[in-house]
Amino acid sequence: MKPSPTTHSPAFARISRAAMVAGVAALAVCYAWFLAVNGSSLASGSDESGYFNSARLLAAGTAGTPVPTIEGLSGHHWNPVLQQPLGFTLRKDTGQFIPTYPVGLPLHLLIAAQVVGWDRSAILVNVLGALASGLLLVLFGRRVCGLRWAWALASVAFLWMCPLFIFFSLQPMSDMPTTVWTLLAFYAADRSRERWSWAIVSGFAVGLSVLMRPTNALILLPLAVLLGGNWRLWIAMIAGGLPCALFQGGYNFWIYGTVLTSGYGDIRSLLQFDFVPPNASHFARWIPRLLTPLVLLALGLPWFLRARPRVVGSIIVWSVTLIGFYLFYFHSGETWWYLRFILPIFPFLLLAAAMVGQRLTDLIPQHNFRAGLIALIVIFGLNQQFKLSRELDVSSPQSADLAYLHMMDWLRQSIPADSIVVAMQASGALHYYTDFTLVRYDLMEPATFDRVVQAARIHGRPIYAPLFPFEIDPVVNARLGGKWKKVTSIDYLTIWRLQP
Numbered sequence: 121m122k123p124s125p126t127t128h129s130p131a132f133a134r135i136s137r138a139a140m141v142a143g144v145a146a147l148a149v150c151y152a153w154f155l156a157v158n159g160s161s162l163a164s165g166s167d168e169s170g171y172f173n174s175a176r177l178l179a180a181g182t183a184g185t186p187v188p189t190i191e192g193l194s195g196h197h198w199n200p201v202l203q204q205p206l207g208f209t210l211r212k213d214t215g216q217f218i219p220t221y222p223v224g225l226p227l228h229l230l231i232a233a234q235v236v237g238w239d240r241s242a243i244l245v246n247v248l249g250a251l252a253s254g255l256l257l258v259l260f261g262r263r264v265c266g267l268r269w270a271w272a273l274a275s276v277a278f279l280w281m282c283p284l285f286i287f288f289s290l291q292p293m294s295d296m297p298t299t300v301w302t303l304l305a306f307y308a309a310d311r312s313r314e315r316w317s318w319a320i321v322s323g324f325a326v327g328l329s330v331l332m333r334p335t336n337a338l339i340l341l342p343l344a345v346l347l348g349g350n351w352r353l354w355i356a357m358i359a360g361g362l363p364c365a366l367f368q369g370g371y372n373f374w375i376y377g378t379v380l381t382s383g384y385g386d387i388r389s390l391l392q393f394d395f396v397p398p399n400a401s402h403f404a405r406w407i408p409r410l411l412t413p414l415v416l417l418a419l420g421l422p423w424f425l426r427a428r429p430r431v432v433g434s435i436i437v438w439s440v441t442l443i444g445f446y447l448f449y450f451h452s453g454e455t456w457w458y459l460r461f462i463l464p465i466f467p468f469l470l471l472a473a474a475m476v477g478q479r480l481t482d483l484i485p486q487h488n489f490r491a492g493l494i495a496l497i498v499i500f501g502l503n504q505q506f507k508l509s510r511e512l513d514v515s516s517p518q519s520a521d522l523a524y525l526h527m528m529d530w531l532r533q534s535i536p537a538d539s540i541v542v543a544m545q546a547s548g549a550l551h552y553y554t555d556f557t558l559v560r561y562d563l564m565e566p567a568t569f570d571r572v573v574q575a576a577r578i579h580g581r582p583i584y585a586p587l588f589p590f591e592i593d594p595v596v597n598a599r600l601g602g603k604w605k606k607v608t609s610i611d612y613l614t615i616w617r618l619q620p
Contacts (some may be wrong), residue, residue, distance in 0.1 A: 121364045126601055129373055130566075144273065147491070148251060148254065149152075151251075151254075151280055152247050152250070152251055152276040153317035155243070155246055155247050155250055155289055155290060156243055156247055158290055158515050158518055159242065159243040159246055159247070159289070159290045159291070159517075159518065159616060160242065160243075160290060160291045160292065160517045160521040160522075161239055161240055161241055161242035161243045161292060161517040162239075162292070162521040162524060162525055163237070163292075163524075163548065163549050163550075163552035163553065164520070164521040164524040164525075164548075164549055165206075165521075165545070165548065165549075166206040166207055166523075166545075166548055167207070167221070167292075167293060168249055168291060168292045168521065168548075169205070169206060169207055169548025169551070170206065170207025170208075170219065170220065170221040170230065170350065171207075171221055171225045171226050171229060171292050171293075171294070171551050172226075172238070172292065172552055173205070173207055173208070173219060173548060173551060173552050174207070174219035174223065174226040175219055175225075175226035175227075175229040175230045175233070175238075175241075176238075176552070177219060177225055178223070178227065178230050179233070181232055183214075183216065183218060183374050183375050184211060184214060184216030184217055184218040184219075184375070184380055185217050185551075186215070186216055186217075186436070187200040187203055187210075187216070187217060188203060188310075188557045188558070189557075190203075190540065190557060190559075190572070190576075191575060191578075191579045192575035192578060192579065193571065193572065193575050195344050200215070201563065202560055202563050202568070203557070203559055203560065204547075204560060204563070204565050205217065205547040205548050205550065205551035205558060206215055206311050206544070206545075206547045206548040207219060207220055207221060207548045208220060208548075208551070210499050211375075211376070211377070213377065214420055216374065218375050219375065220384065222294065222332060222333055222334060222382070223330060223331055223367075223371050224294060224297075224298075224328060224329075224330075224331030224332030224333070225245075225292070225294040225297060225332060227331065228245045228297060229241045229242060229245065229292065231366045232244040232245050234567075241586075242291070242292035245297060246289045246290065246291075246296060246297075249289070249296050249297045249300045250280065250285075250289050250296065252299045252300050252303075252304075252511045253279065253280075253296070253299060253303060253467065253493055254276040254279070254280060256300065256303040256307055257272070257275055257276050257279060257303060257467050257470075257471070258273065258275075258276055258301060259307055260306060260307045260310075260467075260471065261275055261309075261471050261474065262293070262532060263307075263310070264306075264307070264310045264431050265428070265431060265471050265474070265475050266428070266475070267471070267475065267478060268478065270491075271473070271475075271477065271478045271494075274376075274474060274494070274497075274498045274601040275467070275470040275471055275473075275474045277498065278412065278414075278470050278501055278502070278505070278565075279466060279470055281502050281505040281506065281509070282410050282411060282466060282505060283410055283505060283508050283512050284410050284456070284457065284463060285299075285463065285466065285467070286367070286457055286509060286514045286515070287512070287514040288457075288460055288463065290514070290515065290517045290518065291517040291521065291604070292333045293460070294333060295460040295461075295463045296463065297332060298329055298332040298333055298336060298463070298464055299463050299464045299466070299467065300543065301325045301326075301328045301329040301332065301336075301463040302325075302329055302336065302339060302467075302618075303344065303467055304321070304322070304325040305322050305325035305329060305339055306322075306342070306343070306346070306434065306438075306468075308321040308322035308325060309322040309343045309346045309347055309357070310346055310430075310431070312345075312347070312353050312356065312357075313346075313350075313353070315351060316352055317356070318355040318357050319347070319354075319357045319360065320356050320357070320359055320360035321360060322343065322357055322360060322364075323356065323357035323358060323359060323360025323361035324360040324361060324363070324364065325360075326339055326340065326343070326357070326360075326361050326364075327360070327361035327362075327364025327365060327368075328364055329464075330361075330364065330368070330376060331364055331367070331368060334382060334384075335445060336464070337392075338441050338442060338445060339438065339464075341437050341438070342433075342434040342435070342438035342441065343357070343434065345430055345433040345434040345437055346430050346431070346434045349432070353410045355446075362417065381465075390449060390450040390451070390458075391448045391449055392448060392450070393448065395447070395448055395449065395450050395452070395453065396447045396448060398453045399446070399447045399448075399449070399452045399453040400447055402452065402453035402459075403443060403447070403453075403459065403462070406456050406459055407459070407469070409456075409457070409508060410466075410505075410508070411466060411469060411470060411473075411505075412457065412485060412500075412501040412504045412505060413504075414468070414473055414477070414492045414497065414500075414501050414573060415469050415470065415473050415523075416473070417472070417473040417474075417476040417477050418469045418470075418472035418473040418476065419474065420441055420476040421435065421436060421476065422436075423476065423479070424475060424479075429570055435468045435471070437471055438465060438468060439468060439469065442461075442464060442465050443462055443465065444460050445570065446461045446462055449461065456512065477494075477497070481493060481494060507576040522611070523610065523611035523612060523613055524546060524549045525549075525553070526610050526611055527546065527586050527610050527611075527613050527615065528549055528550070528553035528554055530608065530615065531550075531554060531584070531586065531615070532553070532554055534608075535556075535582065535584055536582060537555070537556075537582075538557075538580075538581050538582075539556055539557070539581060539582050539583065539584050540556070540557050540558075540559060540576050540581050540582070540584075541554075541556045541557065541558055541559070541583075541584050541585070541586065542559055542561050542569075542574065542583060542585040542595065542600075542618075543555055543558060543559075543560070543561070543585065543586055543587075544560055544561060544562045545587075545588045545591060546586045546587075546588070546589060546613075547560060550586075557581075559572055561585070561591075561594065561595055561600060562594070566598075566600055568574040569600055569601040570601055572601070573587060573601045573602060573618065577620070582617060582618070583601075583617070583618040584607070584615060584616065584617050584618075585604065585615070585616045585617075585618070586614075586615050586616075587611075587613065587614055587615070587616060588613060589612065589614075592614065595616070596616060601618060602618050602619060603616055603618070603619045603620065604616040604617065605617055605619055
C-alpha cells in the first residue's frame with residue numbers, strides 16, 4: 121500500500137502548485153469577465169470623447185476637423201472658438217479644431233478597434249491592461265522584491281480590488297494603461313542588468329508611458345537608480361524609446377505646428393505651492409483608504425535599503441517624485457478619483473507594504489499561525505476595499521456613459537439635421553456621434569448668444585440644448601437667449617428647445 125503524499129513530498133508540491141495556478145487563473149478570468157461586462161467604450165465626457173475623437177482623426181489620417189458654418193455668423197465678427205467641442209482647441213493658422221489630449225491612449229484605441237471595433241476597443245484595452253498589471257506585479261514582486269507567492273498574489277488582489285483601479289479600468293481613460301507601462305519599464309530595467317536587451321524593452325515602455333502622459337518622463341529618475349551608471353544599458357534604453365520620441369515629435373509637428381508643443385498649453389498657473397497643503401492632506405486621507413491602512417507598512421521600506429538598495433531606492437524615488445509633482449497641481453485635491461494622477465505608484469506602494477509585511481510575519485515561528493494571520497490580513501483588506509467600492513459606486517461609468525449614447529441616438533432620430541445644438545458637457549460626444557452644428561453656451565455672453573438666435577431664426581434653424589442637471593440653471597433658468605421648453609428626459613438628462 122502506497123503512502124499518502126505529505127506536505128514535504130514532491131507529489132504534494134506539484135499538486136499544490138497546480139491547484140494554485142488553476143485557482144489564480146480562474147480568479148483572473150472572473151476579473152476579466154467583470155471588467156468586460158461592466159466596462160464602457162463610449163465617447164462620453166470630456167476625457168473619454170477627447171480620446172475617441174483623437175483616435176478617429178488618427179484613423180482618418182487627418183490632423184484636425186473644420187469648423188461648421190453658421191450662416192450669418194462667419195468672418196471676422198464671429199469667433200469659431202465658441203463652437204469648440206470639449207477635448208479640442210482651435211489652431212488659428214489652419215482654422216481647424218485639433219485634439220488636446222496625449223496621443224498614447226488614442227493609439228491603443230485605434231489598434232484595438234481593428235480587432236473588436238470602436239464600441240469594444242476601450243474594453244479590450246482595459247481588460248488586457250488589467251491582466252498585464254497583475255502578471256507584471258507578480259513577476260516584479262517575486263523576482264525583484266523577493267516576495268513569496270502568498271504576498272505577491274496578495275499585492276495583485278489589493279491592486280485589482282482598489283476602487284481607483286477598478287474605476288479607471290471600466291472607462292476609456294489613460295491612467296490604468298499608464299500604470300501597466302510603468303510596471304513593464306521597471307521590470308525590464310531590472311532584468312536588463314542580466315541581459316542588456318531588456319533595456320530596449322524598458323525604453324520602449326517608457327516611451328509609450330510618456331505618450332500616454334507627458335509627466336511620466338519623471339520615471340527616468342527611478343530607472344536611473346535601477347540602471348546605475350551602465351552606459352551600455354542607457355544606450356539600449358534610449359534606442360528602445362527613440363521610436364516613441366520620434367513619433368511624439370512628428371505628431372506634435374503635424375497637429376500643433378511645432379515639435380515641442382502639446383495640447384495642454386501653458387499649465388504653470390495650475391502648479392503652485394499654495395496647492396501643496398490641501399493636496400497633501402487629500403493624499404494622506406485617501407491613499408490609506410483606497411489601498412487599506414495596510415499600505416502604511418510601506419513606510420518601513422527603508423528597512424530593506426542595505427539588502428536591496430537599487431530596488432528600494434527606485435521605489436522610493438518614484439513614489440516621492442510622482443507624489444511630489446502632483447502635490448503642486450491644482451486638480452489633485454478636488455476629489456478622490458483625481459488620485460488617478462498618482463495611480464502608477466500604487467503597485468509599488470503595495471509591493472513595499474508586502475515586503476515589510478512578509479518580514480514581520482516571518483518573525484512568527486509557527487507556520488500555521490503565520491499562514492492564518494496572512495489570510496486574515498488579506499481578507500480584512502479586501503473586505504475594506506469591497507465596502508469602499510460600493511460606497512463610491514465605482515461600477516457606475518457604464519450606466520453614466522450610456523446616458524450620453526441614448527441622448528445622441530434620440531437627437532439623431534428626433535430633431536432636424538440643420539439644428540443648432542447648445543451644449544458644454546455633451547459637446548465632445550456630439551462631435552463624435554453626430555453632425556449637428558454646436559455652440560458652447562459656457563464660452564459666450566447672453567448678447568453673443570442672441571446673435572446666434574437671430575441668425576438661426578433668419579435661416580429657419582431650430583435650437584436645442586441637451587443638458588445635464590447642473591447645466592439647467594445657467595441655460596434654462598437664466599433664460600439664455602429666450603424661453604426654453606423641455607422636450608424630453610433621457611435617463612438623468614433632459615433635452616430642451618428654444619421657443620420661437
